[in-house]
Amino acid sequence: MKTSIRTWIFAAAWAVTLPAFGQISDDVVRLGVINDQSGPFSALSGPGSALAVNMAVEDMRSQLGAIKVEVVVADHQNKPDIGLTIVKRWFDVDKVDAVLDIANSAVALGVQSLIKEKNKIAMYGPIGTTDLTGKQCAKTGFSWQHDSYALVSGPVRALTQSGLDTWYFVAADFAFGKNMVQEAKALVAANGGKTVGETYHPMNTSDYSSFLLQAQASDAKVVMFANGGAQLVNSIKQWKEFGMQDGAQRPVAALLTLSDVHAASLAVAQGLSATTAWYWDLNDDSRAFARRFFERFKAMPTESQASMYSAATHYLKAVVATQTDATDPVASHMRSTPVNDMYAKNAVLRADGKLMHDFLLITVKSPAESKEPWDYYRVDGVVAAKDAFAPESASDCPLINGAGSASK
The missing domain is CATH 3.40.50.2300 (Response regulator)
Known part of the structure; x- marks a missing residue:
């Protein structure tokens, strides 16, 4: 057009x-x-x-x-x-x-x-x-x-090392979702955890029931949503509709934004864990x-x-x-x-x-914890830049240790 x-x-x-x-x-x-x-x-x-x-x-x-x-x-x-x-x-x-x-x-x-x-x-x-x-x-x-690594590195390390060591992924079926799952699975394994399944949904779907039911049936301790925006909001709303907020599985958002929480409401999004690059009330x-x-x-x-x-x-x-x-x-x-x-x-x-x-490890507050409009996050910790991003030594960027590298 x-x-x-x-x-x-x-x-x-x-x-x-x-x-x-x-x-x-x-x-x-x-x-x-x-x-x-x-x-x-x-x-x-x-x-x-x-x-x-x-x-x-x-x-x-x-x-x-x-x-x-x-x-x-x-x-x-x-x-x-x-x-x-x-x-x-x-x-x-x-x-x-x-x-x-x-x-x-x-x-x-x-x-x-x-x-x-x-x-x-x-x-x-x-x-x-x-x-x-x-x-x-x-x-x-x-x-x-x-990037995908920075978004998942904090939650994967913290949760896997705390005993939440089995993971299932519900992801968007395009470059972002696939890359996110790839990075997360590698980090889960590196931290002693196990991936028990993954499923990919179409970009414009509005019905996440089959994907959520597969996640529930997996008995994974953690379900990570590798999607964003309206996709994540609808996923979390249906997660609650299916009674999956009973605490048996920990929901984690690979990409969570303030606007997502606002659209979903605290009543729906409460307890959701994520990593964020910035928070307005910091x-x-x-x-x-x-x-x-x-x-x-x-x-x-x-x-x-x-x-x-x-x-x-x-x-x-x-x-x-x-x-x-x-x-x-x-x-x-x-x-x-x-x-x-x-x-x-x-x-x-x-x-x-x-x-x-640096990045922030956050958890979405409950309605009772929120003291004013847009007071949505509890900051649980800070992930230093050197820990948030994949090390330079692991990069396949030709600019690193090569001609034109800005680090020289």
């Missing part, structure tokens, strides 16, 4: 009356936010991620001076062909300098190939596949939020950002939306520091400068493109 590749300009130029910098191509820095704007993952990132990027531009206004910034937004509908058509046009025709979010593993892998070909920058939000920073890594491709800095975001979006930001604020800010700081939007100097500055903001503290970009930041 023609409307599927339409682009919206959200942020206009700043300080347009001042002289433009000669090193800024077309006198404008253009950022493209592409994700699921209206489908099952739109609450996870969607319009909220676009708002977060625009907030970053606004907050950088005093530092940008005469540098103009535009933000364009598009919906890939979770279809790689649509997503790549948009991004290719952005690079070739619309002169977009960097893309953000993407929020779909299959689309992200295609974009990664494009940025290598076109020498552009991509900053990825909720992308699960470990191939993105593994065998398909790029010197200008940065994973800002998580500290004064996160709360300050979240309240500004809420004023405009009427919902607290998810970790994905917060990550895109951080990524856009870091990119624009590099543009200011280098006085150009040329890919190589901007990417080099991004790699050499730690990230310190409300999203991550003392985080660095590893050679494979991973932003090395």
Whole structure:
């Protein structure tokens, strides 16, 4: 459909009356936010991620001076062909300098190939596949939020070592779900546990009964849901409808977001365990950002939306520091400068493109535990970056210990 590749300009130029910098191509820095704007993952990132990027531009206004910034937004509908058509046009025709979010593993892998070909920058939000920073890594491709390993490493270690050592997986039948299960199964085995089964559901199903009944029949101590957004919400709602919240099996979400809990309600999601990259109520800095975001979006930001604020800010700081939007100097500055903001503290970009930041182990509160709206998580612990991500020595990224490695 023609409307599927339409682009919206959200942020206009700043300080347009001042002289433009000669090193800024077309006198404008253009950022493209592409994700699921209206489908099952739109609450996870969607319009909220676009708002977060625009907030970053606004907050950088005093530092940008005469540098103009535009933000364009598009919906890939979770279809790689649509997503790549948009991004290719952005690079070739619309002169977009960097893309953000993407929020779909299959689309992200295609974009990664494009940025290598076109020498552009991509900053990825909720992308699960470990191939993105593994065998398909790029010197200008940065994973800002998580990958499948980081999402499952904390819960798998903690639960398996506590005696919850048999696992069953209910997963989405596409790249994200399959990669998540692959990483989780390896970690379960490495920590002395056992996988007793797995089942994959179609992308757009609304009936999870057969998959849940298989999980129940497995007698696994832990059932991990390797899906997200509306898929996870519907899975958990039906989990409760089938009486599976009796405590016999521990539910774990491989990818849980604040918006999922809000959609499901605390009464349904209570007790669900997960790992998250960020939580709005963690500290004064996160709360300050979240309240500004809420004023405009009427919902607290998810970790994905917060990550895109951080990524856009870091990119624009590099543009200011280098006085150009040329890919190589901007990417080099991004790699050499730690990230310190409300999203991550003392985080660095590893050679494979991973932003090395800490994660939180959380459990969804019960309605009685929640003290105010959006007070959804109990933080049970912190997983240090070095433990959350797979070690660099295990990576198959050609940039590690090879020509062009940023770690040298």
